Each structure stands twice: as structure tokens, then as C-alpha cells.
Amino acid sequence: MELSLVLGAWVAAGMTLFIFSFLYKDNPFYRAAEHLYVGVGMAWFIQLYTYSVIIPKVYKPLVDTIKAGDWVNMWLVLIPTVLGLSLITQFIPKISWISRYGFTFLMGYGAGLILPAGLATDFMNQIVGTIEPFANFFSLSAGAMINAIIILIGTLSVLFYFFFSVEHKGAIKKVSAFGVYFLMIYFGASFGNTVMARFSLLYGRFDTLVKYSKGEYFYATNWIILGLLIYFICEKIFFKAVKLKKT
Amino acid sequence: MRNKLLILIVFLFTVPSIYGANKTSKNELQKLEIKNFEVLDFPSDRGDSVIVVWDKENSDMNYELYLSTNETNWVKFKEIKSEDKPEPISLPFWVWENTENRFAFPVNLVKVFGLEEDKYFNEDIKNINLYAKIKSVSKNKSFKSQIVNGKPHGNWFRKERINNFVLVLLITVIFFVVVSHAKKRDLFIRKIPGLDAIDEAVGRATEMGKPVIYVPGIGGMSSISTIASVFILGEVSKKIAQYDSTIKVPHYDPIVYTVAKETVKQSYIEAERPDSYRDDINVYVTSDQFAYAAAIDGMITREKPAACFYMGYFMAESLLLAEVGASSGAIQIAGTDVDHQLPFFVTACDYTLIGEELYAAGAYISKEPMLVSALKIQDFGKLLFIILATVLSITFLIMSKTGNIDMIGKILDILRVK
Known part of the structure; x- marks a missing residue:
């Protein structure tokens, strides 16, 4: 077995167990793993943005267009780059107002992008999805017919729940309460589904830990668990002794 | 003579058949x-x-x-x-x-x-x-x-999307009409329980002398729930400033971080407490989803906040955050439009803003005419949806019975956005 593989196994098993140790209580191992995770995550994103955005979408096109004397395309790269760079002026209070140009563009672009797309998916196509089964209702099977009616009733009653312009009293209260039942049924199903998916992730981690507990990895999992246990027992005894001494 | 007669017979039989054969192949070719x-x-x-x-x-x-x-x-x-x-x-x-x-x-x-x-x-x-x-x-x-x-x-132009364009225009016109109306008089918004608890949560934090942690989620600035979250953050931090309590806002997205920083600063100024504002209220953590969750979990465990707000766009980290918050004993208010994460917030938090309630929250707290108008537009959309879905379902039922399939197709074309 290569040394790098063994080392990787120890790091993987160690980090997994350090994070799991949070289930018992906050401890220095968890803190170390947490800070390492944050740092590594940040470093990963810096290199990712450098190699997938800054170099291919800013540096290379700028160099190429300048070399080719293609001034139109150069401006098409330069303007968004300057707008992006304007965000960094946040760190210099005297000229931080420049960042507003970048942010205004970002907000406008975001709203412009999301508005028609949101209307299309959350409104227009949602109506189509609800009413489409009624277009050929009489050629549907009995089950599909019931399904279409349930979807229509469920959609309308849930919409009543999210109606904010009127007080939920009388008939509206009853309809919206009916909508809440639909919501809760959905939440229950979604909860069960996600929990199952999470368990499969957990099994994956356990599988890794079992794999690294073998002799070829020098019993990484076993030694780390033992180390953690010794630490927690010693900590308990030590703190108990300190507490007794104080009292 | 016999030969001549034979030739004549052959001629009489073959010419029409040749002519006919030519005619047939011409027809077939056509x-x-x-x-x-x-x-x-x-x-x-x-x-x-x-x-x-x-x-x-x-x-x-x-x-x-x-x-x-x-x-x-x-x-x-x-x-x-x-x-x-x-x-x-x-x-x-x-x-x-x-x-x-x-x-x-x-x-x-x-x-x-x-x-x-x-x-x-x-x-x-x-x-x-x-x-x-x-x-x-x-x-x-x-x-x-x-x-x-x-x-x-x-x-x-994508002509097939003209229906969406007309709807955007219609909504824009209605928006301006409602804004002018909202500026003249107060528009009614029904009670949203989760939002009434914000005062309770901030008050609790002030009494206990512990901070409030506000998590804006992992969405970017183009996510509607993040925009709504920033509005709510503005109102929450205004209350925090008024009560002279403390708030911490850990961020996942650097752009949201900068926008939130400006929002909180503005809220402190509006609450006439600019001296209480500190730059470390908003902290950028990381753009890695689970590293972000791990960092916030650590923060909650160590600082033992009196209240935790989770407002915005959340994915798998929702339960990781809400569970740790619940075990720390903090009062928790969550809100997201990510439907498959809502069950986790519903089970682990004291109050949950479900979907649209999150969008309504900013308007509900601030009573700002612009936001209230936006909420009214949403309600108009919902009313339109209810009417259209009901009327068209019945119409389609009748049409499918009478066999008017072409008209159904045209109505669906008008409603469907490619």
C-alpha cells in the first residue's frame, strides 16, 4: 500500500470521526476539523474561480483581443470585468461608492433574469400543469381522473392559505385549513424521502470507516476512535478533579 | 392477306395497352x-x-x-x-x-x-x-x-414567449397602480404568526444578554428568497439596534455579504444607533455548503444565542443548522421557499415561514408601500390563478366532451411558456 493512500485514509477517517464527535459535545477535535474544512473549502473555491473564471473568461480573452486588435470584443470583456472589480472597492471606504455600480448591475440583472423565468415556471406553466388533465379528461383512467381532481383541489386550497389580502375567517379559513393538510402531507412525504437519502450518505461514511479499519490501513479508524475515547475519558476525569478541588 | 390481318389485330391490341401503360406510370410518378x-x-x-x-x-x-x-x-x-x-x-x-x-x-x-x-x-x-x-x-x-x-x-425576439411578455407588462402596470394606491392609504395584510415572534425573539435576546444569529442561507443575490431575506434582515437588525442587542450574520455568498452589510448599516442609522454598528456583525465564512454549516453549528454551540433566524435559500444544511439551534435552546424562526427543506424547519424550529410567507415577511414587518404593493401583486396573481384554473378546468371538461380539441390546444398554447 502506498504511503499517500494510507495517509489519505487516516485523514479521511480522522476528519469524519472528528466531525461525528460533535454528536457527543463541542470539542477541540471538532473545532480543528471545522476550521480546516472552512479553510480548505475557501481555498478550493479560490482556485476554482481562478481557473474557471478569471483565466478563461477575463485574462485570456483580454490578451487575445488586444493582440488581435479586436477592440469591440475587448470592451465586451473589459466592461463586466471593471464592474466586477468595482465590488472590491468596498474595502477602501473613500471610494467604496464605486461598488454601487457593480451591485446595481448585479441586482438589476438578477431581477431581470428571475422575473420572466419565475412567471413562466411558477405561474403560467403551473396553471397549465393543473388544468391540462381536464383537456382529455374523459379518455383518462379512473385513477388519473381522481388524481387530476385532487391536484386541482389541492392547488386551489393551498393557494388560499397563501392569500394575504383577506383575513382568514369563515369559509376562507376552512379552505385554507384544508390546504394546510395538503402541505403537511407533502412535507411528511418529502421528510421521509430526504431522511432515506441522508441515511444512504451515512451508510457511505460508515462503509469508508469500516474499510479504513483494516490492517492494510494500519487500523486507522480503530486507533482514532481509541484516541478520541481516551481524550474524552481523561477530560471527564480531569474536569471532575478540578471541580472537586474548587468545591 | 392473312399476315396483314394478323398485324392489324396485334396493332389494335398493343397500341392501347402501350398508351395505357404510359398513362399509368405517369400517374404513379405524379x-x-x-x-x-x-x-x-x-x-x-x-x-x-x-x-x-x-x-x-x-x-x-x-x-x-x-x-x-x-x-x-x-x-x-x-x-x-x-x-x-x-x-x-x-x-x-x-x-x-x-x-x-x-x-x-x-x-x-x-x-x-x-x-x-x-x-x-x-x-x-x-x-x-x-x-x-x-x-x-x-x-x-x-x-x-x-x-x-x-x-x-x-x-x-422569441415570439413564442410573447404571452410571458404581455403578462410582465400587465403586472408592471398593475404594480404602479397599486403602489400609488398604497401610498395614499394602508393596505391590509393578514396576520403571519412567525413574524409576530420576531419581536419576542429579539426581546428574549435583549433580556438574556445573548446574541441573535441570522443565517441568510446559501442563495445568491438572484434568488428571490435571498432578496426577501435581506429585507427581513434589515427589519430584524433595526429592532436589534433599537433594543441595543447584538446580532451576527454569517455569510456564504460574498455578494450577499456585501449587500447585507449595507442593509444592516442602514438599519442602524434608521434606528438612530449608528454608534452601535460594528463591521463584524456580518462575517463571510465560506462558499462551501457543508463547511458553512459546520462553521455556523460551531458558532451556535459556542455562543449559545438566544434566537436563531434561518431566512433565505437552504439546501441539505437546513436540518444540520436547525437541529443544533434547537439543542442549544434558542428560539428559532425559519423561512424558505425551498419546499423540500421546509419539513426540516417545521420539525426543528418554533416558527416557520412557508414559501410565500417569506416573501410577504418584508412587507408585513416594514409596511413599506413598495413592498406591500409587491405583496398585493402576488395576491393578484394568486387570485388570477384560482379564477383561471377553476374556469378553464370546467371549460376543458365541456370542450373535451364536445370534442373541441383545437380550441383546447390554442388555450394551452396561450398559457404555456416555452
Whole structure:
């Protein structure tokens, strides 16, 4: 077995167990793993943005267009780059107002992008999805017919729940309460589904830990668990002794 | 004499049969001929597609469609029988009319000829032509059509989305009408329990002398829930400033971090407590989802906040955060529009703003005419939805019974956005 593989196994098993140790209580191992995770995550994103955005979408096109004397395309790269760079002026209070140009563009672009797309998916196509089964209702099977009616009733009653312009009293209260039942049924199903998916992730981690507990990895999992246990027992005894001494 | 008579008989029998045979083959050839064979530009596209059309013959016939970009290398694109019913082109009726007596096949040049996309749109699009020919076969007789060609063009407007554009215009007009109305008098918004608890949560934090942790989620600034979250953050931090309590806002997205920083600063100024504002209220943590969750979990465990707010866009980290918050004993208020994460917030938090309630929250707390108007527009949309869905479901039921399928298709075209 290569040394790098063994080392990787120890790091993987160690980090997994350090994070799991949070289930018992906050401890220095968890803190170390947490800070390492944050740092590594940040470093990963810096290199990712450098190699997938800054170099291919800013540096290379700028160099190429300048070399080719293609001034139109150069401006098409330069303007968004300057707008992006304007965000960094946040760190210099005297000229931080420049960042507003970048942010205004970002907000406008975001709203412009999301508005028609949101209307299309959350409104227009949602109506189509609800009413489409009624277009050929009489050629549907009995089950599909019931399904279409349930979807229509469920959609309308849930919409009543999210109606904010009127007080939920009388008939509206009853309809919206009916909508809440639909919501809760959905939440229950979604909860069960996600929990199952999470368990499969957990099994994956356990599988890794079992794999690294073998002799070829020098019993990484076993030694780390033992180390953690010794630490927690010693900590308990030590703190108990300190507490007794104080009292 | 006998010979002459024989020749006459043979002549009398053979001439009509030869004439008849010629007539028959002419008829058959006419049948095999491809009528109205054209290559048309695909409407409302970016310029990489064409539509090949020709009239359908009722007789038993096989068609083989060949395509080329240079008239030399031909690709067999399709083989189809006259009785086949190919998929109709998915464009609304005001852009393209699908008829039963005509074959129409969209051809994406980039995909069919394996062209390099960047090169195609930068150079090839100006010169490329699509050539098409059809070989029609019927009862061992075949006919080759003439070669037709067409050129794809890029379009500035997507006409098939005009319905969405009209709706955006309509909503914009209604928005301005409602804003002017909202400025004149207060508009009613029903009680939202989760939001009434904000005062309770901030008050609790002040009494206990512990901080409030506000988590804006992992969405970017283009996410509607993040925008709503920033509005709520503004109102929460205003209350925090008024009560002279403390708040911590850990961030995942650097742009949201900068926007939130400005928002909190503005709230402290509006609450007339600019001196209490500190730059470390907003902290950027990381853009890695689970590292972000781990860092916030650590923060909650160590600082033991009196209240935790989770407002915005959340994914798998929702339960990781809410569970740790619940075990720390903090009062928790969550809100997201990510439907599959809502169950976790519902189970682990004291109050949960479900979907639209999150959007309504900013308006509800601030009573700002602009936000209240936006909420009223949403309600208008919901009312429109309820009316349309109810009326059209009944109409479709009647139409499907009477067999008015064309009209149903047109109504669905108007409502559906491609």
C-alpha cells in the first residue's frame, strides 16, 4: 500500500470521526476539523474561480483581443470585468461608492433574469400543469381522473392559505385549513424521502470507516476512535478533579 | 392477306395497352412527386435550425429525407411512411401551425452535422445553407425530388414567449397602480404568526444578554428568497439596534455579504444607533455548503444565542443548522421557499415561514408601500390563478366532451411558456 493512500485514509477517517464527535459535545477535535474544512473549502473555491473564471473568461480573452486588435470584443470583456472589480472597492471606504455600480448591475440583472423565468415556471406553466388533465379528461383512467381532481383541489386550497389580502375567517379559513393538510402531507412525504437519502450518505461514511479499519490501513479508524475515547475519558476525569478541588 | 390481318389485330391490341401503360406510370410518378417541398427558417431561434416541410400523400408511400450542407456529402436524416404521425413542432399556434396534411421536421444543423458551436455562430452562420432532397418509394417505384435549400437565421425576439411578455407588462402596470394606491392609504395584510415572534425573539435576546444569529442561507443575490431575506434582515437588525442587542450574520455568498452589510448599516442609522454598528456583525465564512454549516453549528454551540433566524435559500444544511439551534435552546424562526427543506424547519424550529410567507415577511414587518404593493401583486396573481384554473378546468371538461380539441390546444398554447 502506498504511503499517500494510507495517509489519505487516516485523514479521511480522522476528519469524519472528528466531525461525528460533535454528536457527543463541542470539542477541540471538532473545532480543528471545522476550521480546516472552512479553510480548505475557501481555498478550493479560490482556485476554482481562478481557473474557471478569471483565466478563461477575463485574462485570456483580454490578451487575445488586444493582440488581435479586436477592440469591440475587448470592451465586451473589459466592461463586466471593471464592474466586477468595482465590488472590491468596498474595502477602501473613500471610494467604496464605486461598488454601487457593480451591485446595481448585479441586482438589476438578477431581477431581470428571475422575473420572466419565475412567471413562466411558477405561474403560467403551473396553471397549465393543473388544468391540462381536464383537456382529455374523459379518455383518462379512473385513477388519473381522481388524481387530476385532487391536484386541482389541492392547488386551489393551498393557494388560499397563501392569500394575504383577506383575513382568514369563515369559509376562507376552512379552505385554507384544508390546504394546510395538503402541505403537511407533502412535507411528511418529502421528510421521509430526504431522511432515506441522508441515511444512504451515512451508510457511505460508515462503509469508508469500516474499510479504513483494516490492517492494510494500519487500523486507522480503530486507533482514532481509541484516541478520541481516551481524550474524552481523561477530560471527564480531569474536569471532575478540578471541580472537586474548587468545591 | 392473312399476315396483314394478323398485324392489324396485334396493332389494335398493343397500341392501347402501350398508351395505357404510359398513362399509368405517369400517374404513379405524379403520385410519387413531392409537393411543396421547402426548407424554412426555424422561427424564433438563435439561428441554428431550419424546418424541412412537404405535403403528405395519402397513398402508401415511404420517404427518405437526405440533408447536406454542401450538396455533395448527404446524410440520411429520416425515413418515414406516409401514414406516420411525427411529433408536432412544439411552437405555439401564433408562431407555427402544425397541420395534419404536411410533414414538418426541425433540423438542428449544429447537432445533425456535428458542427462546432462557437465556430458555427461566429463564422459558419453567415454562409451555411441546408440542402435537402427526398427519395419517395411506392410499390418498387421510386422518385427523387429536386434539391431544395434554405438558410437559418437568428432572431432577436422569441415570439413564442410573447404571452410571458404581455403578462410582465400587465403586472408592471398593475404594480404602479397599486403602489400609488398604497401610498395614499394602508393596505391590509393578514396576520403571519412567525413574524409576530420576531419581536419576542429579539426581546428574549435583549433580556438574556445573548446574541441573535441570522443565517441568510446559501442563495445568491438572484434568488428571490435571498432578496426577501435581506429585507427581513434589515427589519430584524433595526429592532436589534433599537433594543441595543447584538446580532451576527454569517455569510456564504460574498455578494450577499456585501449587500447585507449595507442593509444592516442602514438599519442602524434608521434606528438612530449608528454608534452601535460594528463591521463584524456580518462575517463571510465560506462558499462551501457543508463547511458553512459546520462553521455556523460551531458558532451556535459556542455562543449559545438566544434566537436563531434561518431566512433565505437552504439546501441539505437546513436540518444540520436547525437541529443544533434547537439543542442549544434558542428560539428559532425559519423561512424558505425551498419546499423540500421546509419539513426540516417545521420539525426543528418554533416558527416557520412557508414559501410565500417569506416573501410577504418584508412587507408585513416594514409596511413599506413598495413592498406591500409587491405583496398585493402576488395576491393578484394568486387570485388570477384560482379564477383561471377553476374556469378553464370546467371549460376543458365541456370542450373535451364536445370534442373541441383545437380550441383546447390554442388555450394551452396561450398559457404555456416555452
